[in-house]
Amino acid sequence: MAAVDPHSFTEASQPRTKHVSLSLYLDFSTSIIHASGLFLLERPHRGPFSLDTRSLTIHGIIDPTSRASLPFTLSSPDPIKGSKLSITLSDHSSFLIIYSTSPSSSALQWLLPPQTFAKSHPFVYTQCQAIHARSVFPCQDTPAVRIRYSARLNIPSELSAVMAARHVQRRSPEKDDALDVATPSPWCAEGRVVEEFEMEQSVPPYLFAFAVGALGNREVGPRTRVYAEDVASVLDSAAAEFAGTEEMIREGERLFGPYEWERFDLLVLPPSFPYGGMENPRMVFLTPTVVKGDATGAQVVAHELAHSWTGNLITNKNNEHFWLNEGFTTYAERRIVEAVQGEQIAALNTGIGWRGLIGDVERFEDNLEFTKLKNNQEGIDPDDVYSQVPYEKGFQFLWRIERQVGRPAFDEFLKKYIATFKFQSIDTETFLDFLKANIPGIENQIDLVRWTEGTGIPPDAYEPDSTIYKQIVSLANEFINGRMAKEDEVADWHSQEWELYLENLPEPIEASQLVDLDSRYKLAESKDYEVKVAFLKRAISCGCKTYYNEVEKTLKEVGRGKYLRPLYTALVSGKEDDKVFAKTVFSEAREGYHPIAQGVVDAILSKNL
Template sequence: MAPFDPHSFADSSQPFATHISLTLYLDFSGSSIHGSALLTFPAPHSGPLTLDSRSLTIESVLDPRSLSPLPFFASSSTGDSATDPIKGSPLTITLASHSSVLIVFCTSPSSSALQWLSPAQTFSRYHPFVYTQCQSIHARSVFPCQDTPAARIRYSARLNLPRPLSAVMSASKVSRREPVLGEASPSVPDSVWCSHDRIVEEFSMNQPIPPYLFAFAVGDIDGRDIGPRTRVYAEGGAEVLEAAAREFAGVEEMVMVGESLFGPYEWERFDLLVLPPSFPYGGMENPRMVFLTPTVIKGDATGAQVVAHELAHSWTGNLITNKTNEDFWLNEGFTTYAERRIVEVVQGKERADLNIGIGWRGLHDEMIRFKDKMEFTKLKTKQEGVDPDDVYSQVPYEKGFQFLWRIERQIGRPAFDEFLKKYIATFKFQSIDTDTFLEFLKANIPGIENQINLHLWVNGTGIPPDAMEPVSAIYTEIVSLAREFISGKVPTEEEVSHWHGQEWELYLENLPNSVEASQVTALDSRYRLSESQDFEVKVAFLQLAISSGCKEYFAEVERTLKQVGRMKYLRPLYTTLVQGNAKEEERLLAKRIYEEARDFYHPIARGVVESIFSTRL
């Protein structure tokens, strides 16, 4: 066996599937999917084929032509000795000159990619909801596959779901129709598949994507066009949909700016889905169907900056993908750079500089977080035996951005723009590693290795000395005001009259970690930051309040942790409650809140919070 990805059982000596045809029966009552996956390979293969799986029951493996069984071995479940706590279980099939294989399976209610929501957990409270989150290594808990970003697949999907509901996917919609006899997975009887209260929706993805970009959502979903190639969808009725449409009204302009900077938009559509508040990320860049947290709807269009990031992934991440998670910066560093270029054109340089400043503060915070694990402050990391969710951080985003910004400053923006376009055109629809990028960089910008210490940037720990804090009047003003807070100076109404959420976020994140409780309450009494509808501001303030021992804000902390499941908010609040100098009262509060909120959180978020408890300092 020749594994090449520390997070996958896939074997480099075996062929990658090029197409997967999925038939999925969604069982809301059992929180599971009964399905089949037809994997097709570029040529006949004889010998073992190893796939990734996690929390899947493999019912049978069949020759698609004859439906005769094929030999396979799958470890049973979480208690099996062959189960890896990070990678899951290998599924090994023996093929004899087969160019395709049919696998019949069932997901588990504990699938790490799927969150099944009861009607009470949704906005509308009338119908259940389910959605996927497959990044980084969770597609294997939805269907067996070679779950590595090195493998790019096309797919088709046939979803059988309750008739009142509808589905969206990171794929082109083909049809919504009545079920047909004989099309079900072998494990689903025709009488069940064709029940009068079921409907079938079909999708097709004709461009090759890594498995982590496979995505769907099913529920009471409605949509509204906001541009010639963009439709916003939401669960929760007209109010949520209208707010989302207003927030993202400028998306088409962003797409056109992206095309002018980085080349043609290759994905035809750029649709958006606003998910229920348990969604663990700000956004997920699934091609054709970006998933978003409702917390990005801020009412002032600044939430569109998250959309700019997910849009930028259409070129860097989706079009060119990191080969393994050890090269994750190739996705996120490039995308953070591209996002800020789009924001600079659409919303102005001052807004882009604020983004850079917030990222600069976040990068320094990550240096503190990883002070005992400096490996994860590198761009090119070693992750054997490491769960990528546990070391997810701003380092690949912000240090990656700084690296590319450093190259831009060295050669000038016009030359760097030409380099970017050539890079994207050369490697589109491919998965590459850091060495491939560096070789391309040196070949196309001769002598760059003599001008910038590429090895230090990629393989060195910490922040390189030639990284740069942004320079702008508004950034300098806000940071200066934050430094004056320690002496008791609260900004005046005149000084903050032009501030929006990002300005307050930058201000709060540059305050000392712990100040006098009276200063915190004085700041809040003037500006009501604890009541902010912008969760970036609210969470930054509540983190400060916890650190300063302001018990009067514990009720708001609890409400916040039970209201949203975005890990960007869960991680700092739970960490502040349980780690470092946290008091026993705060640790007990955190434990109680988590026990009560646990079922609301997505499985990925649960794992992150539980790791915070288990690594208490």
């Protein structure tokens, strides 16, 4: 049978799931969700039907009409895809699955009170991208399949829930809510409530998301509330950081067409969240490290907002075409930032991205397949090859097309592209066919095959050429001669300028030079992790042990992969005592990381130790 995705057991000949109704009982004492899911297919099906699962216990599958049990098998787990759930259907278009998650679910992080900001209540949240939704509920866990869903979350009454869906109501639990849940008896127990949600628009499973904790919120715009743990300092800081969100939404609509998702709410999670942001529709998840106090964190919000058109509205068919999500979104983000914050800020973003692209192309020098936009991921865990390539090479490709045809023509093309394919999942070939049909002759002006299937950075990629970018790079290049940036030259710098400066410092650097730089500008103590981590990475590479206490502190404070990956990679690339240090720190910090981040660091250590 033909598979539609190298990371899924979903088969092309089988019907797609249209809707899932979930009842979820969250047991914080065991870190388990006891659940049922009513699945509705697009058409009746006879014979085997396949779903993806990971670390789920299947208690039974029922015909909801006759209440008869349906035969099923669960395969031995594949290390990447998990276990195939095969259900035998007899012209069924619906079925009910009763199941429980595992404490080892790769999508869920259960936090004890000491691991939260408030230190008073537990917290749990999901992170389902790329292929982790299958550890929360059985599903056709591929972006090729878009689903609608409803969910009832039974939780302790002192907590509240948010979801990437419309909130219907918060109410007392009723007996019928618990129909066929594996442990229904406590469903209506005193001290429990039900939060009910509905997602009426079709989304790929990786955008399924919820969080439960002691949450508060602040209104920051007509379409936006900021949620976080109910700690005044956290909520107030986040509300101030993201006060300009509505202006960005309006600019996105001007550039790319109507905003289709009604709400654009933001959830600031505890420090263990493994990404800068996750574009869950209606409820973007954010790391607290983007709350910087100077509104520059809003640029991460601009990226997640841009996904509302490119990624959520039009989705890559599978992870081999991931650039269709992230390259387009990086381009769209920079257009929004340029409109709201100016060309110079957008140019800084592009410059930082250029350095990131060069670094990740070097990272994959032994496996150039993953420097292609369209690549082969058969037998590959997408988390292992996550990089800036789909973001920044994808951006460079679209920027190259814009330069060729001019911005006005490219803007019209983008609006038509989004309107044509919205609420669909497509592949690279579909995009290229649409490009050639709507910009005739473009294949004679740009080597489209070289850009999408070639390795490395194409020769017609474009390093930023703005005044501020060139000034910062020039200052960085002078550092090797002992000439560090002067106070008057950096007086107006924020995190982006410092990050670009640090990333462009030439190699090698003497430890004494780095200490002098820090003595003047206190970079190792920066409250901005972009600056701190860029500096600490340099400290590790030149063996400056003075800063290893700060390295350890940072690795234990935050779980964002953007910071963990470079610091652990720098440590295991060094001397033997650095490798031992990395292993020791990880053993102590591991339980504070999300399972995805744990896997990233495990891979780094196993490859180098």
